[in-house]
Amino acid sequence: MPTSELTDAATSVLTPDEFTARLRALAPRYWDRHPFHLRLHEGRLSRHELRLWAANRWYYQRAIPRKDAAILANCPDVEVRRAWRERIVWHDGSGPGEGGAENWLRLAEAVGLTREEVLDERHVLPGTRFAVDAYVTFARTRPWVEAVASGLTEMFSRGLMARRLVDMRRHYPWIAEAGFTYFTTRLQVIADEGRSTVDIVVRNCRTREQQEAAVAALAFKCDVLRAVLDAVDYYS
Template identity: 75%
Template sequence: MSAVAPAEFVAELRALAPRYWDSHPFHLRMHAGQLSKHELQAWAANRWYYQRCIAQKDAAILSNCPSPEIRRQWRERIVWHDGTRPGEGGAENWIRLAEAVGLTREEVLDERHVLPGTRFAVDAYVNFARTQPWVVGIASGLTEMFSGALMRKRLTALREQYPWIAEEGFAYFTDRIQAVAGEGQATLDIVVEHSVTREQQLAAVSALSFKCDVLRAVLDAVDYYSGKGRP
């Protein structure tokens, strides 16, 4: 089976937009101002586990990649999340958001609130990056194509609907919006260039679909937990 033209391949990837987590019921309730403080805390604590593991996922992709040029490009993602020194980076900014919604740093870092469903989904994503070809791992990150609009919407909603959250808690979103301003074009270019067979193209589409499932599984876990009304 021959590879399809780049434009058709890109269209297949973009067609997965409805599977992204922007339409998840939990996000819809968040944007409508319908979440309790407890629900926001559960979301922040569980999303932390995903944030903590992103750098490990990207390091796994690097370890499989033979291209110095792509490794140089991709390692910037690790720096963005981990920072160049303590107290910097996207992961640190997420902790500040968790603190802004009323959690302590200690309870975020010891992961006492991380739900089994969240842990299972995120660990599966890291393992996926370790065991799949590097270009397939990179393709899973193409949720960047969909994330910019969601983050802008979420930042507006959080500021308007939950005015008790301190502004310094939004640093993760303000920084990340800038980081994904290109809507994943650099990542898309890598995937298109290095997916030269139809099998590789289909693997890339499957990887992006899997990543969407991982993200939605995290929200499924938090939504179910919140619906139980547990303390």
Template identity: 70%
Template sequence: MCSNEPLPVEEFVANLQAVGPRYWHDHPFHQRLHQGLLSKHELQSWAANRWYYQRSLPQKDAAILANCPLPHIRRHWLDRITYHDGDRPDTGGTENWLRMAEALGLDRTEVLDERHVLPGVRFAVDAYLTFARTKPWLESVASGLTEMFSPGLMRRRLADMREQYPWIAEDGFAYFTSRLTVIADEGTTTLDLVVEHATTRAQQHAAIAALTFKCDVLRAILDTVDYYS
């Protein structure tokens, strides 16, 4: 095969899936979370820092919309912003994450003012936003293929946190319960979109690199929280 020709679809998808071990599912901090070994303070630090990531996701999606010239993809992608921001006040994924933080004993004000966000977390998340704002829209979409790796982890996290931290009110798990209903479909849809539009070998390699970068961003977030908690 000429080096300029695109990889066969099966090989391209396999290369994307091969990035999976870089995902943050087996990070030591996550392992301790699932084993019930985190203190309340560590859980609070995790929630407060991950808030900075969660609240940045609709901004990332808005950057994809701004960079994408295709109306049908923009219409499709708009739903992701609504999912995170909600279609009215006090709804949406970011609101549900705030409820998780409150269930862990944090005051909503101290999460919103980001006083607990560590510099390393801010740096990693800001780098991801810059990526979405400055890279071609297809690369930014491909970075979100971490959705392929997350449904199993999220189901496990919900079950383990309910078992290991029974003091957390059920309302605090709204983020996970609502996310489980959409994430599997989103992962499949995103993969189909990337496969359809990555029509050159260069675009395919860029998509794989984008997914690798996103996994590194996520692990950098946990590295920082793990070190300072």
């Protein structure tokens, strides 16, 4: 094939199906296959390990609405902003004692942590802090559609979350049912969010360069999530 044809093939815009397939092909990089998650689902974590996981995952949970606020600040599309702001409300709640972040705190309490020690972040590991802060910075500094694309881990998370709910109830029966509220409520919205996010990214990535940047953004997010588990796994 002549050089000019190779160049054209490399820069031609992917069809929506091709683009979506490229994004979905990153599924093996998601954190569901991390050794720590495998042990969690097999019931092989100690109470200490579960507490360390919950405290470090809290640092990620508390960063999500800040990431979403950065997307809102950078996005010029009013329709996207209207849809996206609901994510902040879901995590932060409409008032005290509400929202996904509050439900994660209840899980942390159910595994034996006090609310105080979670909120003061005494158990947050350097690797977790570095990775999560890098994710928020990415959302603030990169084009808004790349930041949205980074959140497409939603495509992979529903199956993992449903399985986690089953496995944790089975293997860790000492965790009070109220501790699982985050998962039960999240499962109700995550499928719709994942589909809408794919639609936003596909619709707004109009060049091959934008499409490749979106794929790279999702790969980066997968690396962020795995870095959090790397830190927890090392110190647990």
